[in-house]
Amino acid sequence: MTAGATVAGREIPPPPDERARARSRKRASRRNVGSALLFLSPWIIGFVVFTAWPLIYSAYLSLTDYDVINDPRFVGFENFAELVSDPKVALALANTFLFTAVQVPLYVIVSLALALLLQRASRSAGFFRTIFFLPKMTPPVAVGILFLLLFNGQNGVINQVLGWFGIDGPAWTTDPNWIKPGLIMMSLWTVAASVIILLAALQNVPEELYESARLDGAGFWRQSFSVTLPLISPALFFIIVVNTIAGLQTFDEAYTAFFGAGNTTYSNDAALFYVIYLFQQAFEFLNMGYASAMAWLLFGLIMIVTAVQLIVSRRLVYYEGEAPR
Template sequence: MRPALRKKQRRNLRAALLFISPWIIGAAVFTVWPIAYSGYLSLTDYDVINAPEFIGLDNYREMVEDPKVRTALWNTTFFTAILVPLQIIFSLSLAILLNEVGRAAGFFRTAFYLPNMTPPVAVGVMLLLLFNGQNGLVNEVLGFFGIDGPNWTTDGPWIKPGLIGMSLWSVGSTVIILLAALRNVPAEMHDSARVDGANWWQRTVKITIPMISGTIFFLVIVNTIAGFQSFTEAYTAYFGSAYSNEAALFYAIYLFQQAFEFLEMGYASALAWLLFVIIMVITAIQFVVSKRYVYYEGGD
C-alpha cells in the first residue's frame, strides 16, 4: 500500500510540475536570469556595445562619491515619505464615505477608479498644465481665495509638493481595496459600541482602523515600493524635453539616464541593486513595526 501511495504522489507531483512549467520557465528566463545577470553587470564596465569588462566594486565606490545619487535618493525618499501617508489618509477617508452612501457606491467607485486608467504620460503633461505658475488651474483656484500660488513647476521647493499633489489623482485602486476591507468589518461590533455610547470617531479609531490594519499595512508596503520606483510622471514633466530640474530627479530617473542615455549599463545595474537593497531594508523595518500595530484575526 505504501509503495503504491508513493507512486501516486510522484505521479501527482510530475503532473503538477508539468502544469506549472510554463510559469517556472517564464520566471527563470524573464525574472531570475535578468536579476542574476544584472548583479554580474554591476561589477563590470558595460556600454551595451562592447563586451562587459570586469571592474569589481568600482561602480559601488563611484555611487558613494556621486552627488546625484544622494540628490536622487533624497528626492525619492522625501516624495515617498510624504505621499504614502497622504494616500492612505485620503483613500481611507473616501472609502469610509463610500461605505456610507449605500446604493450610489457603485457609481462613485467607478468615478474614483477612472483616473487610474489615465496613462502616466498624460498625467505628467496634465501636471504641467494644472500646476503652471502663471495660468494653471491650481493657482487660478487659489487666487479665487486671495492666495498667491507659487511657481509649482519651476521653483525647486515646490516641485515635489506639486508631484505629490498630482499623484493623489490616482488613489482609486487604494480606495477600492480599503472599501472591500471596510465591508468585512462585522457590523455587530459597531452596533455593540453604539449601544455602549461610542460616537462615530471612537468607533472608527477603536474598531474600524484596527480591524482593517492588515489591509492598511499591505497598502503601505505596496505604495512605498511604488513611490521608490516613481518615474513616468516626473520624467514626462521635467526630463522629456530639453528642460530639466534636479528637484524632480528621482532615483529611477537617474538610473534610466545612466542606462539608456549615457549607456553606463554596469553603473545602472549597481544603482538598481542599491535600490533593491533599500526597498528590502525598508520593507523589513515595516514588517518589524507592524507586529505592534497590525491586528490579524485569529492571531495570538
C-alpha cells in the same frame, strides 16, 4: 507477521501485492508532480527568463564596466564605491525618500477618507466606485503631461482656481520648492485601487462591534480608533508597504513632466528621483554596470525599509482571531 518485519536481523520483504500497490502509489505521485509542473511551466519559464536571469545578470554587470557596445570589463566593487561619492546619487535618494515619506501617508489618508464616504453612499456606491477608478486607468505618461497642464504656474487650472479665492498660486513646475508638492498632489490622482481595498475591509467589520461601542458611549472618533482602524489594519499595512515600494521607484510621471525629450525649460534637480537617475545612467550615458549597481542598491534599500515595516507591523497590525497586543 507484518510486512517489512525483521527476523534474526534480516528484513522480510513485503508481500507481492503490497509491493505492487506501493509502486502504483509512487507512479501516481510522479504523474501528479509531472502534471503540476506541466501546468506551472509557463510561469516557471517566464520567471526564469524575465526575472531570475535578469537578476543574476544585473548582479554580474554591477561588478563590470559595460557600455553595451564593448564587452563587459570586470572592475569588482568600483561601481559601488562610486555610488558613495556621486553627489547626484545622494540628491536622487534624498528626493525619493522625501517624496515617499510625504506621499504615502497622504495617499493612505485620502484613500481611507474616500472609502469611508463610499461606505456611507450605499445606493450610489457602485457609481462612485466606477468614477473613482477611472483615473487609475489613465496611462502614467498622460498623467505626466496632465501635470504640466494643471500645475502650470501662469495659466494652469490649479492656479486659476486658487485665483478665484484671491490666492496667488506658486510656480509648481519651475520653483524647486514646489515641484515635489505638485508631484505628490498629482500622485493622489490614482488612489482608486487603495480605495477599493479599504472599502472591502470596512465592509467586513462586524456591525455589532459598532453597536457595542455606541452602547458604551463611544463617539465617532473613539469607534474609529478602537474598532475601525484595528480591524482594517491588515489592509492598511498592505497599502502602506505596496505604496512605499512604488514611491521608492517613482519614475513615469516625473520623467514625462521634467525629463522628456526636448524638455529643457525647467530646472529639474528637484524632480531627479533615484530611478530616473538610474535610467539616465543606463540608457542615456550607457553606463550599464553603474546602473546595475544602482539597481542593487535600490533593491537593498527597499528590502531594509520593508523589513522595518514588517517588524513595526507586529505591534500595530491585528489579524482576525488575534487578541490585541
